[in-house]
Amino acid sequence: MDSREDDGGEPLSRMAEWRDVTPLPQDDGPNPVVPIAYKEEFRETMDYFRAIYKADERSPRALRLTRRAIHLNPGNYTVWHFRRLVLEALNADLDEELDFLQRIANSNSKNYQHHRRWVVERLGANARAKELNLIKKILSIDAKNYHAWSHRQWVLQALGGWEDELDYCQQLLEEDIFNNSAWNQFSARHDFT
Amino acid sequence: MESFRSLTVTQRDQILVEQQVFDIFKTFYNLPPSSQSFMLELQRENHVEYLTKGLTGLGPSFCVLDANRPWICYWILHSIALLDEFVDPELEDNTIDFLSRCQMPHLATTYAAVNSLVTLGGEKALSSINREKLYMFLRQMKDASGGFRMHDGGEIDVRACYTAISVASLLNILDDELVQNVGNYILSCQTYEGGISGEPGSEAHGGYTFCGLATMILINEVDSLDLSGLTDWVVFRQGVEGGFQGRTNKLVDGCYSFWQGGIFALLKRLNSTKEVKPIPLGDGEGSGEESPQTTTSSDAAGEEGLNGDLSLGGSHSEIGDQHNTSSQDNVIDIDHNHSKGHANVEPLFNSLALQQYILLCSQELNGGLRDKPGKSRDHYHTCYCLSGLSVCQRSWLEDEDSPPLPRAVLGPYSNLLEPIHPLYNVVLDRYREAYEFFTKS
Numbered sequence: 001m002d003s004r005e006d007d008g009g010e011p012l013s014r015m016a017e018w019r020d021v022t023p024l025p026q027d028d029g030p031n032p033v034v035p036i037a038y039k040e041e042f043r044e045t046m047d048y049f050r051a052i053y054k055a056d057e058r059s060p061r062a063l064r065l066t067r068r069a070i071h072l073n074p075g076n077y078t079v080w081h082f083r084r085l086v087l088e089a090l091n092a093d094l095d096e097e098l099d100f101l102q103r104i105a106n107s108n109s110k111n112y113q114h115h116r117r118w119v120v121e122r123l124g125a126n127a128r129a130k131e132l133n134l135i136k137k138i139l140s141i142d143a144k145n146y147h148a149w150s151h152r153q154w155v156l157q158a159l160g161g162w163e164d165e166l167d168y169c170q171q172l173l174e175e176d177i178f179n180n181s182a183w184n185q186f187s188a189r190h191d192f193t
Numbered sequence: 194m195e196s197f198r199s200l201t202v203t204q205r206d207q208i209l210v211e212q213q214v215f216d217i218f219k220t221f222y223n224l225p226p227s228s229q230s231f232m233l234e235l236q237r238e239n240h241v242e243y244l245t246k247g248l249t250g251l252g253p254s255f256c257v258l259d260a261n262r263p264w265i266c267y268w269i270l271h272s273i274a275l276l277d278e279f280v281d282p283e284l285e286d287n288t289i290d291f292l293s294r295c296q297m298p299h300l301a302t303t304y305a306a307v308n309s310l311v312t313l314g315g316e317k318a319l320s321s322i323n324r325e326k327l328y329m330f331l332r333q334m335k336d337a338s339g340g341f342r343m344h345d346g347g348e349i350d351v352r353a354c355y356t357a358i359s360v361a362s363l364l365n366i367l368d369d370e371l372v373q374n375v376g377n378y379i380l381s382c383q384t385y386e387g388g389i390s391g392e393p394g395s396e397a398h399g400g401y402t403f404c405g406l407a408t409m410i411l412i413n414e415v416d417s418l419d420l421s422g423l424t425d426w427v428v429f430r431q432g433v434e435g436g437f438q439g440r441t442n443k444l445v446d447g448c449y450s451f452w453q454g455g456i457f458a459l460l461k462r463l464n465s466t467k468e469v470k471p472i473p474l475g476d477g478e479g480s481g482e483e484s485p486q487t488t489t490s491s492d493a494a495g496e497e498g499l500n501g502d503l504s505l506g507g508s509h510s511e512i513g514d515q516h517n518t519s520s521q522d523n524v525i526d527i528d529h530n531h532s533k534g535h536a537n538v539e540p541l542f543n544s545l546a547l548q549q550y551i552l553l554c555s556q557e558l559n560g561g562l563r564d565k566p567g568k569s570r571d572h573y574h575t576c577y578c579l580s581g582l583s584v585c586q587r588s589w590l591e592d593e594d595s596p597p598l599p600r601a602v603l604g605p606y607s608n609l610l611e612p613i614h615p616l617y618n619v620v621l622d623r624y625r626e627a628y629e630f631f632t633k634s
Contacts, residue, residue, distance in 0.1 A: 033291040114348045153394045178203035180441040184396040
């Protein structure tokens, strides 16, 4: 695990590395509606993110910052999008990125899904077994997880592997004949191949 | 009788929910009528209090919804409008200001913001929408394949298509550039089950089916869908609990009261603009004129409280006049249906059973509505349970605007909510105002 990526959650304002950055607070106007009482760590992280985003700084520390922001709020698509831009700019190791994504695979967000697909696409056929196994793991906990199944189909379409899918569906249906997602996958097999 | 252990996960989960729900129903049926009446009351004041509080402050656990604050706005404002309540003017101004600051262009939040502003209504809210900018954004989100992506570099799916087309239609900026090939994409998402999935190949799902069907209607390509297959699928999504499931063999959830229930509202409109009479049910009585075709059985369900049988009886399925054209405007522009008067149709789902689920299982007595017993209330479920309830109450009406008969409304007549426009899920009056505003300007 790359320790450089793990900043331990220390306040950014106290870190030497961030001294040159002026955090940008959220502009909600004078009378915010549906205001959220942010936790201090979240607020601070996002303030720094906004500054980096505005400056379009695609640096290693920006990468670390996006990871921190993702942990606090995986639903923010701007952070995901910017992370991708930074990864591209740094020509980062996408195998490591895939490992990172696997570690946070509990995050159910659609943003995560999209980012993940981009990484897998870039990695190509070598990522297939890894991805399919990971999805299997997720489905073993939640056998009908919609996003997991969509992603599984996407991987199979992009990287192949439909030949073995019949066995997998059969196994799932033996465990639970009522699993409609498995039935759907069974049917989709014909549509795709 | 199989031991509990040899049941599958699906069966186990389902039985647990059924037990909870049937306990509630059993308790209810054993109550004296006066207590039953209370249990069926929509707790208007408490819901409004819960909703208004939501607009003015949320705790730290809501952090993760940060990127979706326009959604919370819409869920709350729409719910308040359904209850025929108003937001105080200062809060209204703040909301308009806030929505105009939503910096990050994203289709879902755009939909939520536009629907929120339409719900607020009035010159200030409606004129705050920059249609030119929005149109450019929609064009940018349009993919070469025909679908829409949610945001720059984001995913294409049926929901993105719906949010784009719905907004464009509502604001009167829908054109061929936006429409082309959307229909093909959605068609490719109708599954062997008959419902529609989020992406081609995925499982048929209530939310996406609503989005897909509404979009096809808005772009006037609904006839290319397998509508009978779709209808077949959705009717079987209503469970013994009375509520709807989102997918085959999954659990009931209050929000599908709208996603699935709303599909029936859309199908009803389609069937009424086509020159096809539905098959009369029951004894087929009725002159077919525009007289108030009420059920001749006058059954007890509406008047004496529930005593087991929740079906309204079916002897009044005639439709009045034929419509003169089947142009898509008749389906979208609700005023075309105005001449229907009090003609009634038989809903394709059990409306009273769904209302019973919403009122007894989804409703929290101290305000807010939820997925199912055991789950917590939230603004999303409050919005869609109430939207579903509104649809139910008017499900016998040809003309959604007419007052429903008391027997169509479970509980006291004061439970009656404002009617919605089922294509956009905004309150009908607000839709009309927006329609006028965006047609003129």
